[in-house]
Amino acid sequence: MKPRKPPRRVKLTIAYQGTQYQGWQRQKRFKSIQGTLEKLLSNLLSEKIELTASGRTDAGVHAKAQVASFLHHSSFPTGRLCYVLNYHLPEDIIVIKAEDAALDFHPRYSAQGKIYEYRIDNAPVRDPQKAFQAWHVSDPLNVEAMREAVKYWVGEHDFASFKSQGSSAKTTVRRIDSIEIIHSGAEILLIFRGNGFLYNMVRIMTAVLVMIGKEKLSPEDALRLLEAKDRTLAPWTAPPQGLYLSEVIY
Template sequence: MHKRIKLTIAYDGTRYCGWQIQENGITVEEMINKSLSGLLGEKICIMGASRTDAGVHALGNVAVFDTHTRIPPEKISYGLNQRLPEDITVQKSEEVPKEFHPRYAAAIKTYEYKILNRTFPQPICRLYTHFIYYPLDVEAMQKAAAYLVGEHDFKSFSSIGGQTKTSVRTITALDVEKEGDIITIRVSGTGFLYNMVRIISGTLIQVGQGYRTPESVQEIIEKRDRRFAGPTAPPRGLTLIGINFTGNDDKIIDMGGQV
């Protein structure tokens, strides 16, 4: 009798070509599949909640897999971490119902985009923040962020390449805060389009630079055209913080594409 195991996974995405297996380079999914297959002695193919893009990090991505192993579910993480490289670590392993799929279960997903805003770069921050020397107006960024909260058609904030049926999404919270030299854009929602969080971040950065007004964000939403939004911010500043599964299965959604 097989069982379904859920993994909560943290990784530094710097050296990976994203989550999803592909031919042009090593990926997080590939590393976990190989390590799990070796540990359990059976071919394992995990199913992930979020297909993070190349260079994007995670503190709490989620994946599931089916197995016939007799190893206790909670012990799988210990054996797996001994086989994984040091930039990927399973934070928790647990058994879940066989019908549970992290990509289609109703959930709130939270990302943070971090900006290092100071005169000169800080080497130890270079892999996890986007450096901007020009002073950013955080208050203006906060005002702009407010226009994005709620249910909207986010077509202007999606790169070509998304395969979802609709570009309507719901952002449940979007905050912009500064602590020291670090500005954090924290966004939560029920699902995201391809590169949506990074395009939102790039747009808010332009507001902070004074290239756009906070009010212009409303117009960008209404245009439903990618050309009117800001640039796609670099991937290194983005981290998937975690996924909170609501358990409300009558609201099954597509969690969206790469971000």
């Protein structure tokens, strides 16, 4: 038997539309982004490949630049991975970049921060073309009130009120560097930048902002909910289709 080649680590940057998938994480019974990529990579490299990602996106959530890595022992050139993978991948997944990485590189623990986007379609009538790319909110939203509210969340805080059950995070303290709200026509784009986000944190915060935009909550309620550290006081969660993992910062 020939001796095994030394391991090599490859870093992938991946974009996908999550509509047809039960999220990133590999599942036995349902189609996932991770499972689709691992099956293809395992066949291509003739060994079992396991991907580690910067984080798990839920069913219906999209990514512009998800980062994942894997170890392998083959001599397949990294420079050809994008071409070969994209030739075989379905149209809603594409590998933007494949590059060699240090053996100790970890997509999650090596990351310095993340950027998420959330898209809201605020037209009076739902646009079916945007049904799986944005959250349709027909009620007019007070964008200035929403901008006032996000000021309370910028900085390092305990975001326990904005964490869904099931999170394995050891601490609920996170740092948000900025939250930008761009209003153009009927589209409202929320851009969250921070050193990390709790499970469903962006979707919960978005739902609170929509309540503030509808003037069912005040901008000051954003601070009240933050300081309460009580998830039951912010029971809303925005739907998944408007959420995009935009960038992982290293």
